[in-house]
Amino acid sequence: MDGSFLIGSKSETTDNTFRAMNPATDEALDTDFAVSTTGHVAEACKLADAAFDSFRELDPETRAVFLETVADEIEATDGLVERAMAESGLPEGRLTGERGRTCGQLRLFAKLLRQGRWENVVVDNAMPDRQPLPRADLRQRRIAVGPVAVFGASNFPLAFSVAGGDTASALAAGCPVVCKGHPAHPGTSVLVGQAIRNAIKKCGLHEGVFSLIQGPSNDLGKALVEDPRIKAVGFTGSRGGGLALMKLAQARPEPIPVYAEMSAVNPVLLFPEALKARGTDLGKAYVGSLTMGAGQFCTNPGVVLGIDGPDLDAFAKTAADALAEAQPQVMLTSGIHANYDKGVEKLTGEADVETLARGAEGTGCNRGQAALFATSGKAFLANPNLAEEVFGAASIIVKCADMDELKRVLSEMEGQLTITFQMDDADMDAAKAVLPIAERKAGRILANGWPTGVEVSYAMVHGGPFPATSDPRTTSVGTAAIERYLRPVCYQDLPDAILPKAVKHGNPLGLPRTVDGEVEG
The missing domain is CATH 3.40.605.10 (Aldehyde Dehydrogenase; Chain A, domain 1)
Incomplete structure (x- = not known):
């Protein structure tokens, strides 16, 4: 080497x-x-x-x-x-x-x-x-x-x-x-x-x-x-x-x-009918996304929003059971591991925050022990610390009183890389009402998936309002x-002999152009 x-x-x-x-x-x-x-x-x-x-x-x-x-x-x-x-x-x-x-x-x-x-x-x-x-x-x-x-x-x-x-x-x-x-x-x-x-x-x-x-x-x-x-x-x-x-x-x-x-916590929204129909499956899949790669993804689902009630309780129990079995993984550096432990400790000490589960304890260096918390929508709104990113496999379930409170929680959160809708057909009207808020807050909005994993493609956006990105x-x-x-440059009345090839009159590079307002090529 x-x-x-x-x-x-x-x-x-x-x-x-x-x-x-x-x-x-x-x-x-x-x-x-x-x-x-x-x-x-x-x-x-x-x-x-x-x-x-x-x-x-x-x-x-x-x-x-x-x-x-x-x-x-x-x-x-x-x-x-x-x-x-x-x-x-x-x-x-x-x-x-x-x-x-x-x-x-x-x-x-x-x-x-x-x-x-x-x-x-x-x-x-x-x-x-x-x-x-x-x-x-x-x-x-x-x-x-x-x-x-x-x-x-x-x-x-x-x-x-x-x-x-x-x-x-x-x-x-x-x-x-x-x-x-x-x-x-x-x-x-x-x-x-x-x-x-x-x-x-x-x-x-x-x-x-x-x-x-x-x-x-x-x-x-x-x-x-x-x-x-x-x-x-x-x-x-x-x-x-x-x-x-x-x-x-x-x-x-x-x-x-x-x-x-x-920085982003990438909220996941659990709409009521989806939660009722497949809450158990959602709880298991959520933990799989949360703990992937020791939670060290920019798009890790750090906050889950749902309407308080038996269906959300069932989801939380399934997630807690799955997370308790999650094996600790090596984190990237000792410094990242130390900061993760500090972030988990801080959430553990917050008022009105319940620790639902911790992952299995590991042996060896820099193993991140997963953590799952819960709080109410009211407490989440009152305490900005609960919305801060903990880089690693830690997440908090926010139990909102109703859909209005869920929308308020989302509205008051910072900018995000992603927002995920877990929804069924019967949730369509509720999701449509939340979509304008999500558009203001995130660069990528996805349905019935999990935010970890970013496709490299023409349509992908991996960005979002501050602090997800600076621009x-x-x-x-x-x-x-x-x-x-890239930046635009305009050439006014330059002779063709000195124009760059991209904008010469004969289009020698055969580039797509917009000419007098009409798209060509």
């Missing part, structure tokens, strides 16, 4: 090193990883800036082939899943699937590039004879915003990290990337970073298209966000971390956007993620 970090085509080392920890044993793994300096950050950003103009103007086919080559190189990397297992405590099947998702989203963006819609070409042809004033020839396309800083996430060491959705969408847009690998999985980061670098070399691209900096210090992230050559930031992590980066970005002489996916207009999953790293 190579402990160097990557500045363009160079592998760099320093005397200052750190090691990854195996969360299953709390033992340090065997490789010393070099810690980058703020000087290395500046060098990486300088290279990214130097690569920007050539990379952003690559024809779509060339950039698509590059993304596909990155996917091929990741799949060909020996020992990647095994290293990710050692650094994250996640099982082989989960990480094998995550590797497939990582490569799949790279290939999906390659397909998007070939389709051409992402450039959003709009042409308003000149109208020299228009009265009382002529109209100029106006042509619009979207171009890359500039070099992008990406922060690797702890809970998805592949799909939300070095070559994850933020990096894939930024590269697809034509933005070079400087990635700060997550300090919990530096070996995984290096292996993926080397795969990207191999693809850059094979495709003959500028070395500054990608760099990887490493280290546990927050100073590196600060230097990266504050570097004037960085024009946007992609981040998945805690609310505190996201807010800190946003503050840094807004304090720059040139403020830049931070696209941060942060509710965006998504970090799906093809629309590319829009974060």
Whole structure:
């Protein structure tokens, strides 16, 4: 295992090193990883800036082939899943699937590039004879915003990290990337970073298209966000971390956007008829979603809302029985495990909160013991602490007095990534009445499923109002993620000889266009 970090085509080392920890044993793994300096950050950003103009103007086919080559190189990397297992405590099947998702989203963006819609070409042809004033020839396309800083996430060491959705969408847009690998999985980061670098070399691209900096210090992230050559930031992590980066970005002489996916409890609404008809099955499925991956999903169902009564009591009993049998799983880091225990302890000590069940106690390091709580709608409304995310397999059932109180509880909650409706046909009118509230609160609304699991597709939205994300207009999953790293440019009366190919009169790239208000292609 190579402990160097990557500045363009160079592998760099320093005397200052750190090691990854195996969360299953709390033992340090065997490789010393070099810690980058703020000087290395500046060098990486300088290279990214130097690569920007050539990379952003690559024809779509060339950039698509590059993304596909990155996917091929990741799949060909020996020992990647095994290293990710050692650094994250996640099982082989989960990480094998995550590797497939990582490569799949790279290939999906390659397909998007070939389709051409992402450039959003709009042409308003000149109208020299228009009265009382002529109209100029106006042509619009979207171009890359500039070099992008990406922060690797702890809970998805592949799909939300070095070559994850933020990096894939930024590269697809034509933005070079400087990635700060997550300090919990530096070996995984290096292996993926080397795969990207191999693809850059094979495709003959500028070395500054990608760099990887490493280290546990927050100073590196600060230097990266504050570097004037960085024009946007992609981040998945805690609310505190996201807010800190946003503050840094807004304090720059040139403020830049931070696209941060942060905190959500993803309410599940149990409508009365569904609860009556299949409450037992819902209780078991709920616990399965809650405890999946030790509850370390952005879309974990942390709050359940239902109408108080025998049907909700039966659901809660089934869920409590199932959760009591849930085996503790290794959490990602000792710090995440400690914060989870603190969050559970805080809920346990809250007035008007009942502990319904705890999962089985485990032996070994950093095992998260699942927890299930209950409270009334009135108490939930009176105590904002009950709506805070506990990152892990902990959730609270809120027993509302009636549908009006349920709607009030949902209305007063913060922004969410998801809201789930468990409903039957007889619940349709009630669900329709709640839908406008859900639309205000979440980026994805689903029926009769569970929020854990995010499809990488054209229609997917993995975002939502604050604090789910820092910008509710965006998504970090799906093809629309590319829009974060593009901006419109209008060309007025430029000679065809100097117009970019995307907006030339003859449409040499064959892109879909909107011409004088009519969609073509």
